[in-house]
Amino acid sequence: MSHPVVRCRNLTHRYGGRQALAGVSFELGEGQLLGLVGPDGVGKSSLLGLIAGARRLQRGQLEVFGGSMAMGEHRRAICQRIAYLPQGLGRHLHASLTVAENLRSFAALFSLPRPERDRRCTALLASTGLAPFRERPAGQLSGGMKQKLGLCCALVHDPDLLLLDEPTTGVDPLARRQFWQLIADVRRVRPALAVLVATATMEEAADFDRLLALDGGQVLAATSPAELLARTASASLEEAFIALLPAERRQRHRPVRIPPAPPAAAEVVIEAQSLSRRFGTFTAVDGVDLRIQRGEIFGFVGSNGCGKTTTMKMLTGLLPASGGQAWLLGRPVRPDDLDTRRRVGYVSQSFSLYGELSVRQNLTLHARLFGLPGSVRQARVRDLLERFDLTAVADRLPSALPQGQRQRLALAVALIQQPEVLILDEPTSGVDPVAREAFWQELIQLSRQEGVTIFISTHFINEAARCDRLSLMHAGRMLVSATPAELARQRGGGSLEQAFLAILRDAGGGAADDPPAGWAAPMAMPTAGRWPGRWQGQGGGFSLQRLASVAGRETLELWRDPLRAVLALAGSLLLMVVMGLGISFDVDNLRFAVLDHDGTSFSRDYADTLAGSRYFTATPPLGDHRDLDRRLASGRLSLALEIPPGFGRSLLRGSPVAIGAWIDGAMPQRAETARGYLQGIHGQWLRERDERQQAPRRPPGEAGRGEPVLVETRFRYNPELRSLTAMVPAMIPLLLLLLPAMLTALSVVREKELGSVVNLYVTPLTRLEFLLGKQLPYAALGLLNFLLLTLVATTVLGVPLRGSLATATLAAGLYVGAATGFGLLVSSFMASQISAIFGTAVLTILPALSFSGLFDPVSSLTGLSAWISRIYPTTHFLTITQGTFLKGLGFGALAGAFLPLLLAIPVLLGLSVLCLRPQES
Amino acid sequence: MGPLRLRWDHVRDLGVKELWSLARDPFLLGLILFAFTVSVYAGTKVSPETLQHTPIAIVDEDRSQLSSRLRDAFLPPYFQAPRLVDADAMERRLDAGLDTFALRIPPRFQRDLLAGRQPVLQLQVDATRMGQAFSGAGYVQRIVQDEVRRFGGARSAGVPSENGASEPVELVIRARFNPELSRVWFGSIMQVINQVTLLSLLLTGAALIRERERGTLEHLLVMPVTPLEIMLAKVWSMGLVVLVAATASLQLVVRGLLQVPIAGSLPLFLAGTALHLFATTSLGILLGTLARSMPRFGLTLLMVVLPLQMLSGSITPRESMPVWVQLAMLVAPNTHYVILGQGVLYRSAGLATVWPQFLWLALIGSAFFGIALARFRRTLGAAG
Structure with missing residues (x-):
């Protein structure tokens, strides 16, 4: 053996103030299988993340394939030799894509030649038994199948190092067996493959070559399982591990002993009779019968998606049953039965507590909601914190805690109101052995001492064996219900696990989950014939194939959730029509009223002239000044006129007289327009009066000679002054900014939130390829949107397109590139979808509405806003849409506006690449 | 319950x-x-859509005392100082959306006025800027007319004028609630x-x-x-x-x-x-x-x-x-x-x-x- 595959020295990693790894050193050679074992939160995942290159190295040395992982260059060069299956069932898979599509998209990231890729995909799917399900979306696979798909995706590029982070957590016993069988087969075919597995399940670890026992970020032991057993003089690895723990931790551990169940009290606490649940045509639960007695621990075993969770939800009243009946504590289950809720504690599979509340706050909130009075509440919370060993972390956030502690907290929360029944949906999945033992101590205490009835679902055989009775569920049906001992004796020849496997096979479960016998044969083929040019010239540089893979995947996802695209297209059309018609600059029908102190024909004539114009509408006359004030203040009057006493007489005499006018200044632009109209009508009235007086002396035809000059006004581009014509070309840039930016921003942040962004960290995919691939489908959608908007604008709304459509389309292409670039930029530094929505809304609506010339010409702006407007792409696209739609311009006249658009794309993309982290910190 | x-x-x-x-x-x-x-x-x-720093261009083909007085009549904050351009530039600037208004003063404008021939000024308005176009066109006209009238008044300053100085009915406009708008x-x-x-x-x-x-x-x-x-x-x-x-x-x-x-x-x-x-x-x-x-x-x-x-x-x-x-x-x-x-x-x-x-x-x-x-x-x- 030349280099070890992995070598680390004094590896140290911290999250804020918490030490995850404190000086870990070990080596992993070619062809070895090393198991990382230890409780939750000891740094197993951090270690794997570091080796995969998903996390940034902080301190210590880490060499993988002979080079330091601190060097980006080296990481990129070797990342295709590593396969990483992160924790969390299929979190890195794309849920809406099918099995085959997922596999293909992973293969494309590693630049496999197409024939090779297809060959390997087919072989892998056949080997894992997934071939019949190639068209099923990954999100609808069972846990075991998800992990098999994950393994396929990891093996598709023929790696030399396989990193598996708790691959069988949350997987049922049968699927777990099959998974390890697969790994064994792969290692037989590829003897050089080095495998590093993190696991919290000690039973699995017995089959590993070597073990690295971790605790508190430090290595407790690095040896083979057999040696470990010998050294600690233990019968099982679980015991051995516990023996390795520091004394004070070990003391807290007590082996689980189950006192016999109390004699049958004969009180049935949970009962179900032919309980069924259908979702559409799919029957999730099919005629389940249950009778669980007080104080019993009733186990529920079955593969993922077999209906366990659905059954439990029906029993808690969260989900109405489609058929059958259920009783809890002697009362029929009803969703609005708040009193029964008080007597039942429920820990759901997905329940992750309130991540933003501290441990203590979580407990206190639940105590309050269950109506515990103040004094009792504090004592109870303190009690539970102590009992579940959470006092030290009481003020930490649950998200910062390891899974085991989180699960303890969830149980503590479920116990806050001292329920008579506990319904626990896989409470121990992902929890390490020590924590699990402690958890069971609690359950036994609750059951035996406090008479709490416990209904628990689990994947662990040893947990199932501890139940008083258990039942096995498969495909919505309950296959068997008995005590563990009976079951083991009757079906398994003394072994509970064998009994399960036998029953499942009988039920046909094997058909779906069993691997075909001949794994080695198809696997051998692709492995033996390594494709030419393997790993040459990859990793570095820019790959169109990877880009196309990301873009293709995104397009597929958009296609699978068409509502998003439909919402964007239809919504933009609707908004264009509504806002185009709604926003009118034609200020008319301004309401006015007159306070007439004169009451002569002259004053009435003045008011009539005003009322006669289309700009003003008369309302009942004003009585006095109080009336005037009141009506102006109410906003129902835009203009109030006061005609003084003796107005008519002064007019006749020719002595100066003044009319008072009050304009509602609350809306300055309306006031300004009103003032302009009023002055115009006033002048007109004066001239007409003048002319009427002098008319007899003047020759006809010279009526217009009142003014010394004529101003001939030409309204260009929109001579009929139609608001719609002016507004629609202005609305298009607004809509084409907001919607594509929002769509793009969310698509990237969603990957961050769901976890599939890890593929960016550990595959040869570069940030530019990733972002560009995300951007392209939405830019294409945006361009389609533009064409659709243009079509509706010109046909339905009658807006002319006087200039070149080609120019407008070209500009739209660049503009949606910039708009989606905005989305990328927002998403590259935002962590959650809410912030992305918020950020996009805040950063686009205001500048687009205010600084891009939508209402105000850019040349009117000053200072900061002028500066923003000059670089904001909407400004320039607006010039182009107005130019092409209304001004009849072609490319030549608008070329100046193209340059900023052209520049915006690389600038935004470049900034996004810089802001997006290449690794987790 | x-x-x-x-x-x-x-x-x-x-x-x-x-x-x-x-x-x-x-x-x-x-x-x-x-x-x-x-x-x-x-x-x-x-x-939004108000007359503030409104860009206006003037094509001055007269180059007279009156045309320069017209140029000075457009004042901030309603208008930006008018930009003096030629006819081609005017078209270009309108197309590019840089100006909302363009006023063209024809040759011999002042002479025609003094001769009582009622000369014609051309006002081009970018009607895609609806807000400014509406209220602005009237405003520009009034500024022009006022300035021309004042010019006429100044020329005949020696002779007391009967109706050039003040209107017979004054209109006193005040804005309530926001006097400065x-x-x-x-x-x-x-x-x-x-x-x-x-x-x-x-x-x-x-x-x-x-x-x-x-x-x-x-x-x-x-x-x-x-x-x-x-x-x-x-x-x-x-x-x-x-x-x-x-x-x-x-x-x-x-x-x-x-x-x-x-x-x-x-x-x-x-x-x-x-x-x-x-x-x-x-x-x-x-x-x-x-x-x-x-x-x-x-x-x-x-x-x-x-x-x-x-x-x-x-x-x-x-x-x-x-x-x-x-x-x-x-x-x-x-x-x-x-x-x-x-x-x-x-x-x-x-x-x-x-x-x-x-x-x-x-x-x-x-x-x-x-x-x-x-x-x-x-x-x-x-x-x-």
Whole structure:
């Protein structure tokens, strides 16, 4: 053996103030299988993340394939030799894509030649038994199948190092067996493959070559399982591990002993009779019968998606049953039965507590909601914190805690109101052995001492064996219900696990989950014939194939959730029509009223002239000044006129007289327009009066000679002054900014939130390829949107397109590139979808509405806003849409506006690449 | 025993939980701060569709004393100093959208005028700039006519003129409530109103979807908590956050930084804001139940926020909109909130004047709340 595959020295990693790894050193050679074992939160995942290159190295040395992982260059060069299956069932898979599509998209990231890729995909799917399900979306696979798909995706590029982070957590016993069988087969075919597995399940670890026992970020032991057993003089690895723990931790551990169940009290606490649940045509639960007695621990075993969770939800009243009946504590289950809720504690599979509340706050909130009075509440919370060993972390956030502690907290929360029944949906999945033992101590205490009835679902055989009775569920049906001992004796020849496997096979479960016998044969083929040019010239540089893979995947996802695209297209059309018609600059029908102190024909004539114009509408006359004030203040009057006493007489005499006018200044632009109209009508009235007086002396035809000059006004581009014509070309840039930016921003942040962004960290995919691939489908959608908007604008709304459509389309292409670039930029530094929505809304609506010339010409702006407007792409696209739609311009006249658009794309993309982290910190 | 009883302590406790969630999200807090400071401040610097620094170009083919006086007649703040260009440049600048107006003074203009031949000036208006085109064209004409008249008056200064000096009837125009017709006064408060709407919709709707995605919403339902309590908790807590932020923004940014005098009763306005928030937070929850996933919610939010902001009367006056838009916008809380805000803050209107808006907001809010609650219950698959 030349280099070890992995070598680390004094590896140290911290999250804020918490030490995850404190000086870990070990080596992993070619062809070895090393198991990382230890409780939750000891740094197993951090270690794997570091080796995969998903996390940034902080301190210590880490060499993988002979080079330091601190060097980006080296990481990129070797990342295709590593396969990483992160924790969390299929979190890195794309849920809406099918099995085959997922596999293909992973293969494309590693630049496999197409024939090779297809060959390997087919072989892998056949080997894992997934071939019949190639068209099923990954999100609808069972846990075991998800992990098999994950393994396929990891093996598709023929790696030399396989990193598996708790691959069988949350997987049922049968699927777990099959998974390890697969790994064994792969290692037989590829003897050089080095495998590093993190696991919290000690039973699995017995089959590993070597073990690295971790605790508190430090290595407790690095040896083979057999040696470990010998050294600690233990019968099982679980015991051995516990023996390795520091004394004070070990003391807290007590082996689980189950006192016999109390004699049958004969009180049935949970009962179900032919309980069924259908979702559409799919029957999730099919005629389940249950009778669980007080104080019993009733186990529920079955593969993922077999209906366990659905059954439990029906029993808690969260989900109405489609058929059958259920009783809890002697009362029929009803969703609005708040009193029964008080007597039942429920820990759901997905329940992750309130991540933003501290441990203590979580407990206190639940105590309050269950109506515990103040004094009792504090004592109870303190009690539970102590009992579940959470006092030290009481003020930490649950998200910062390891899974085991989180699960303890969830149980503590479920116990806050001292329920008579506990319904626990896989409470121990992902929890390490020590924590699990402690958890069971609690359950036994609750059951035996406090008479709490416990209904628990689990994947662990040893947990199932501890139940008083258990039942096995498969495909919505309950296959068997008995005590563990009976079951083991009757079906398994003394072994509970064998009994399960036998029953499942009988039920046909094997058909779906069993691997075909001949794994080695198809696997051998692709492995033996390594494709030419393997790993040459990859990793570095820019790959169109990877880009196309990301873009293709995104397009597929958009296609699978068409509502998003439909919402964007239809919504933009609707908004264009509504806002185009709604926003009118034609200020008319301004309401006015007159306070007439004169009451002569002259004053009435003045008011009539005003009322006669289309700009003003008369309302009942004003009585006095109080009336005037009141009506102006109410906003129902835009203009109030006061005609003084003796107005008519002064007019006749020719002595100066003044009319008072009050304009509602609350809306300055309306006031300004009103003032302009009023002055115009006033002048007109004066001239007409003048002319009427002098008319007899003047020759006809010279009526217009009142003014010394004529101003001939030409309204260009929109001579009929139609608001719609002016507004629609202005609305298009607004809509084409907001919607594509929002769509793009969310698509990237969603990957961050769901976890599939890890593929960016550990595959040869570069940030530019990733972002560009995300951007392209939405830019294409945006361009389609533009064409659709243009079509509706010109046909339905009658807006002319006087200039070149080609120019407008070209500009739209660049503009949606910039708009989606905005989305990328927002998403590259935002962590959650809410912030992305918020950020996009805040950063686009205001500048687009205010600084891009939508209402105000850019040349009117000053200072900061002028500066923003000059670089904001909407400004320039607006010039182009107005130019092409209304001004009849072609490319030549608008070329100046193209340059900023052209520049915006690389600038935004470049900034996004810089802001997006290449690794987790 | 009844399933419909409402426990106010639950509403309080769940609301406090919402506040904690928000307090631990620095991004959201930062964005709220940004919205109520930078956005409000920057937003007031714009003056939708008004004559302010309006760009105008002059093609002077006369080069006379009068034409240069005309050039000097266009003054800030309404106009920018006119740009003197030739005919080609005028076309180009109009095409590029750089000028809204272009005035062309023909050759021999002054001479023709003095000869009493009524010369013709050509005014080109970029009618794609509707707002400026409308009010501006008349304004430009008046400036020209006044200047020409003054020129005539100055020429015959020796002879006392009978009607050139003053009009027989003077029109004294005063603007109430905003004597200077300052756009900052108007814009700042409308910005606050817009941010109130955006934030309240977003905070409630997105938070609801996030809870559902994380599964914590379902968990609440195994506890003795009803959907009504959950909804009320979200409404009061998020409403309170926005109310506090809006108050601070009015006091510190609008009154303090922008020096806008607020004439009316701030408490009355805040009471109206609270009522508006009741409606918008309920609407946010309704959108949250309709959208079901964040990306859809983001799009739906834009679809709702844009018309709310643009058609509520905070950008262009309601009177100018087509009747059907006016009627349709009556069900939008923003419309009434904008009327209320203008009435109370600018015109010092009291409750006696704005009670209809309060009533409208209460009605709309109750309707939204009712619909949202019904949907919320249905999506949770639970009653009570």
